[in-house]
Structures are given as structure tokens and as C-alpha cells.
Amino acid sequence: MSMLTPPGMGGKYRITGNRYPRMRRPRQRRRIVLASIATVCALSLAAWGTLQLIDIFTGGSSASASSGQDKSKAKGAKCTTDAKSQAAGKGKPGDGEKLPEPVSVKVNVLNATDRSGLAKSTADELKKRGFKVGEVANAPAEFDGKVKETGVVLGAPGEDGVARLKVLGTQLDDADTRFDERKGDDVDLIIGDAYKKLAEKKEAEDALKGLSAAGASPSGRDCSR
Secondary structure (H helix, E strand, C coil), rough: CCCCCCCCHHHHCCCCCCCCCCCCCCCCCHHHHHHHHHHHHHHHHHHHHHHHHHHHHHCCCHHHHHHHHHHCCCCCHCCCCCHHHHHHCCCCCCCCCCCHHHHHCEEEEECCCCCCCCHHHHHHHHHHHCCCCEEEECCCCCCCCCCCCCCCEEEECCCHHHHHHHHHCCCCCCCCCCCCCCCCCCEEEEECCCCCCCHHHHHHHHHHHEEEEEEEECCCCCCCC
């Protein structure tokens, strides 16, 4: 027996020569990496599933509420109402309150375009239709050259102010109705670039009748000068 042979080992277990077997554990790095990846994937799926359950039970209230508020703000951003559309039943009906007659509505006709004589000719036609005419002049600086649509009817807020603006709005196609902080009962008709003439008299009369039947309700917002 060789002196290198451990006690109790002989025969085929005899160790000879100068090379020895290396007793070491196999490498497990690959198994560790694969196990880590699997764990990360499992955690990700669990987190995603949790979020889906939260959305189901809450009904996605946060996202839908935020979206609804944004849409609401977008709809409320435009400070206009169309009197003729409301007369046709497209607006919100009021409580059926009686609207003022044109003779009780005092209108200031202001020209925001570069076409001379437009305010006077419009004022003359409004007078023929029964309206009181107040100031006839160029529009103030905040409107001069800045009204691209047909025109703007502008006056005080409140039920009485809204009613007067609606009555005047029937005389102008696609008029924008705006409110300011004036104290008087007069209203302004500011003529814009797209203006050609007042609505046809018969059409305006029909719109006024329809508006009287439906009533007027405040539906604009304060557009202070």
C-alpha cells in the first residue's frame, strides 16, 4: 500500500502517481441568474394584476374624473351664446319669463371694422325695427379690429341683462353674447369683420317669437372689458 492511500482504502481505490482528483461543487451562477429573472417577472405580473383589480373596483374614477374636468373646462372656456340657436330650441329654456320688447332695448352700435359708415347704417335699420339707438361710433380699442366674427352683443349679466341681449341677438346672424360689469340697461352691438348686414327682418321676427315662447336663461360668463 502506498503511503498516499488513506487508511481503509485499498485495491481499486489506491491512489498512485502525482495527480489528484479535485473535489469541488459545480458552478450555479446560471441557475441564480435564471431564478432572479423569474422572480422579477413574477413580481411585475403581480403588481400589474393588482393595478387592474384596483381599476376594476374603483371604476377608474381618478382618470375619468380628471378627463371630465378637462372637457368641462374646455367647453366652458368660450364666452359666447347664440340667441338665435336658443330661439330654435338648441339652448336651455328658461322659466318662460317675459322678454322685453325691442322698443325698451337701448342699443349702442359700435363699428370694430375698417369699413366706414357701417355703424350708422346698422343703427338706422335697428331703429326701423323698433329698437332704441344710443351711441353710434367706432368700437373701443379692446375690440377695434379684433372681432373676426359677424359681431358681438355685449351687456350686463343677470336675468334682465341676458333677456335684452337675447332680444338684440335675434337681429344678427351668429352673434356672440358676452357680459361685462356695466350698471346701465343699454347693450352694445359690436360689428365684426364677417358682418354684411342684419338678419332678414322676417327671420329676426320669427326668431324673436320663438325666443319669447322658450324664454331666456343666463348661460354665458362674465367677459369684462
